[in-house]
Amino acid sequence: MNEFVLRTHQLTKQYKSQTALDRVDLSIRQGTIYGFIGQNGAGKSTLMKLVTGLAFPTSGTVELFGSTGSAELVKARKRMGVSIENPALYPLLTASENLEAHRLQQGIPGRETVKRTLELVGLSGTGRKKARNFSLGMKQRLALGVALLGSPEFLILDEPTNGLDPMGVVEMRDLLTKLNREMGITILISSHILSELHLLATHYGIIHKGKLLEQLTSRELQEKCRQFIHIKVDRPERAAAVIERELSTTAFEVTNDGSIRLFAYLDRPATVSAALVGEGLALEQFMPMGEDLESYFTSRIGGGEHA
Numbered sequence: 147m148n149e150f151v152l153r154t155h156q157l158t159k160q161y162k163s164q165t166a167l168d169r170v171d172l173s174i175r176q177g178t179i180y181g182f183i184g185q186n187g188a189g190k191s192t193l194m195k196l197v198t199g200l201a202f203p204t205s206g207t208v209e210l211f212g213s214t215g216s217a218e219l220v221k222a223r224k225r226m227g228v229s230i231e232n233p234a235l236y237p238l239l240t241a242s243e244n245l246e247a248h249r250l251q252q253g254i255p256g257r258e259t260v261k262r263t264l265e266l267v268g269l270s271g272t273g274r275k276k277a278r279n280f281s282l283g284m285k286q287r288l289a290l291g292v293a294l295l296g297s298p299e300f301l302i303l304d305e306p307t308n309g310l311d312p313m314g315v316v317e318m319r320d321l322l323t324k325l326n327r328e329m330g331i332t333i334l335i336s337s338h339i340l341s342e343l344h345l346l347a348t349h350y351g352i353i354h355k356g357k358l359l360e361q362l363t364s365r366e367l368q369e370k371c372r373q374f375i376h377i378k379v380d381r382p383e384r385a386a387a388v389i390e391r392e393l394s395t396t397a398f399e400v401t402n403d404g405s406i407r408l409f410a411y412l413d414r415p416a417t418v419s420a421a422l423v424g425e426g427l428a429l430e431q432f433m434p435m436g437e438d439l440e441s442y443f444t445s446r447i448g449g450g451e452h453a
């Protein structure tokens with residue numbers, strides 16, 4: 147089986163004068179949850195539409211399950227479940243009736259599929275309640291149910307947590323984690339809020355103004371968002387020696403400007419300052435620092451503006 151579920155090669159989409167996607171090389175490995183992060187208008191939906199066949203690229207290729215030819219792609223897309231933009235739900239039908247209508251439309255055999263899907267997305271208890279009376283979280287889960295009807299190996303979800311309250315975000319995250327871990331479904335999920343993908347995505351792609359700025363693993367992201375104590379002293383080499391000897395840690399680095407980033411003792415800053423001052427060092431700066439997820443994202447796309 148192909149290791150990559152999806153790869154795009156120099157994928158570009160031009161709408162008149164607007165370049166919605168600019169030579170994007172994205173890759174998603176089987177079994178991962180790929181968080182696709184970008185501001186409104188960055189090009190997330192456009193990429194998803196090209197992958198799902200709802201729009202055609204101006205240039206470049208989509209490779210899905212190893213296939214690139216148009217006839218092969220039609221076949222490969224049958225292995226995919228999709229929820230892009232407003233979910234096509236029937237407001238006057240119940241959750242069960244909605245799924246049944248979509249099952250028939252998509253020609254998916256077996257009535258029991260509906261019951262199984264309702265259970266999977268946690269909506270089996272909704273009975274006669276019509277979709278128009280559902281909370282946003284329930285509607286999003288029902289839309290996810292529609293995407294799951296064909297037992298896909300790959301799910302593409304455009305902003306499924308958009309507008310949900312924190313509890314709704316957690317529920318959606320738990321559900322998607324379950325689909326990934328227990329059923330092995332690979333997931334591409336977009337959002338304009340990085341923290342909503344946090345604890346869910348195993349990989350990230352950051353897109354800005356149609357360009358894929360960076361792809362990184364959650365571990366790499368965590369590393370980049372590492373918290374530390376920023377220390378500026380008159381004699382950094384001496385301070386480094388004191389930290390090693392008095393605090394018994396090598397979890398620090400001396401940066402080019404001579405300041406020290408200490409990754410340990412975050413919960414005991416007074417111990418650190420006392421050790422340094424005790425050795426006669428003059429503390430010029432001493433503060434906890436580090437980027438959180440959102441500021442990392444903002445700094446990346448800010449940098450992208452001048453790229």
Ligand SMILES: Nc1ncnc2c1ncn2[C@@H]1O[C@H](COP(=O)(O)OP(=O)(O)OP(=O)(O)O)[C@@H](O)[C@H]1O
Pocket residue numbers: 161164165166184185186187188189190191192193338
């Ligand atoms: N059919 C279209 N015709 C013209 N321009 C379009 C069309 N679809 C998208 N665009 C433009 O392409 C760019 C990327 O849009 P896209 O919808 O992919 O962004 P997005 O990252 O999904 O943002 P959002 O979260 O707002 O949907 C935007 O500037 C948008 O205005």
